[in-house]
Amino acid sequence: MVRLNIKDAPFYKQSTTVLIGIIALIYAFSVLADILIPLAFAAFLAVLLNPLSNWLQRLKMPRVLAISLALLIAIILVAALFYFLSTQMMQFGESLPMLKQKFSEIFANLKVWVSQHLGVAESKQDQMVKQVINSSQTLVGKTLNSLLGILGIVVLLPVYIFFMMLYKTLILNFLFEVFAEENSKKVSEVLVETKGAIQSYIVGLLIETLIVGVMNSVALLLLGVKYGILIGSLGAILNLIPYLGGIIAIALPVLMATVTKDGFSTQIGVIAAYSIIQFIDNNILVPRIVSSKVQINALMSIIVVLLGNQLWGIPGMFLSIPFVAVLKIVFDRIDELKPWGKLLGDNIPTRHMGDRWRDRRKKKAVLPQDQVT
Template sequence: MSIKIKDQPFYIQSTAVLLGIVLLIYIMSLLTDILVPLAFAAFFAILLNPLCNWLQQHKINRALSIVMAMLLAIFVVAGVFYFLSTQVIQFGEALPMLEKKFSLITIHFKEWVAGSFKISVEKQDQMIKDTLNNSQAIVGKTLNGVLGTLGIIFLLPVYIFFMLLYKTLILNFLYEVFSEENSKKVGEILSETKGAIQSYIVGLLIETTIVAILNSTALVLLGIKYGILIGCIGAILNLIPYLGGIIAIALPVLMATVTKDGYSSQLGVIIAYIVIQFIDNNILVPRIVSSKVQINALMSIIVVLLGNQLWGLSGMFLSIPFIAVLKIIFDRIDDLKPWGRLLGDNIPTRHLGEKWRNRRTKSIVSS
């Protein structure tokens, strides 16, 4: 006689679920180097799938259509990197002058700190040296992260090609794993998942492009040197929640400090970026990025932090589409629907406790 978990007391059910989650997270952490490239490849394969289907409809072989779609994507990415590299070259030509000016500002700042806080310049230098020594481990982690990212870049084309090539095989497997009576639910989940991921990634690209244009325009109008480069870098950093926005503002403020006298330019940069962030957070993200990924703000913050803890920078990027897929699955399974509602952005006007209490009161009065 088999005993079902659902028939057990709540504390046994919750313990079993908790152990399952802990085991899953441990495996995901252990297999980071394998799972992260596969996750990115799955998202990009879904993004390129409509183009591959369109090419196949025009009598092009499946393998050739996949190669053509990937080459187009690589061409677009290469064009963006070429544009940024030309800006970086111009920045490199003026680097000696900027270093000289920055050193002069640093000396003045140290003298101000020594006069205001009675900390000698020598002691400040020693504090900076100690900080740099303590940050060597962080630099090492960053280098490992960069190497891991390069590994992802080299593996991505291979994974994307085979995922698109064996798309039918993978879909058939997903249908066959579940019983035939659940095929409708499986089809709905797969269709909504594909739509959510495509909408999210395309929306993210559109949002980044608009923010890059707004940043660059504002910096050029304010007369900040290399405004186009810094504006584009700021838009890319904006993809990293929280920390990215802070660094994006710090870069143009630092450039204005190094290249201009006074503080009016720095103030102008801060005001301009606050306005752009307001437009981004209240207009672009809700209407472009989050139109299909309907996750409430609280869960978004928690999930992004958890993703960072699990997979670092890659986890922060993957967390929102991943939780959107989970919500789609939760909404289709009766026992998991409360979790789907918890993740969603539909705020109820009344809580169920009040509703049930009123219902009990009415039944007592009527009896």
């Protein structure tokens, strides 16, 4: 009986096999999302906390105690952030009735303007608003499910991180033993680069978020936008969602300025300030702080962020970029997958392969016959 290797099969069979495998993998990721999402976050954060744990162990601290202390420091920092945001939100809640009344007045004036200038009756506008609200209930439900999923992640994360750091050697030995001995060098290189990419990406994101949060808050305070610190901090956190978060972040201060101030000068100032901040972020902070190791081109970044949202919601948007960065590292180390690694990267060739092939054909055509042979 002759067995046909998949590499020897026709292209349509190879592509069909790969497509079925990808569909099955995505389906498994979707079904097991509640289990895989906390594990994915835990894996990235365990890599981030590992240097701190190793440093504590070099100070003659027992391994379990070093891991626990590193995890405790991370929990304290996150708790301090949430405490800061909660105090700001409490102040926002005190003015919520006034903001609601002001927003109702603006909405009533907007309906009158639309009725007078666009000819749409106010009753028709109310009907359209109700339809939008009804159609958005599904989206609200999905958002609540995502928030509940995030709460589940927060509860499980410390446990997963602790055991991943505790059994780090066991996990690494498993990865080396799974692959053939001749691939040990490639496995080691992939692990080292993956660790460096994850640490660089997450630390870079934290530094970028802090800088953007300070710039947002200062700009909003100078413009006199109410709750500038809260809105600026939320904008910095939303900025963690590549490309899409920045659009949402700029809408929050514009809406607050519209509700709390007369005229449009403040809104224009907010848009101008955020445009400058986004320019600084995209051209200075991200290339020098975040993208030193994670070099994914903009097109692939947008695509994987949207795919991550479709697959895992909000957590998927945060995990998409570091996950693809790990895939790129693996692709670059495997000869058969190097084209995929180049597709994900941000190195743009000056010429495509078709031009080079045509140049070789032309050169071969003009050469004398004795040089061609």
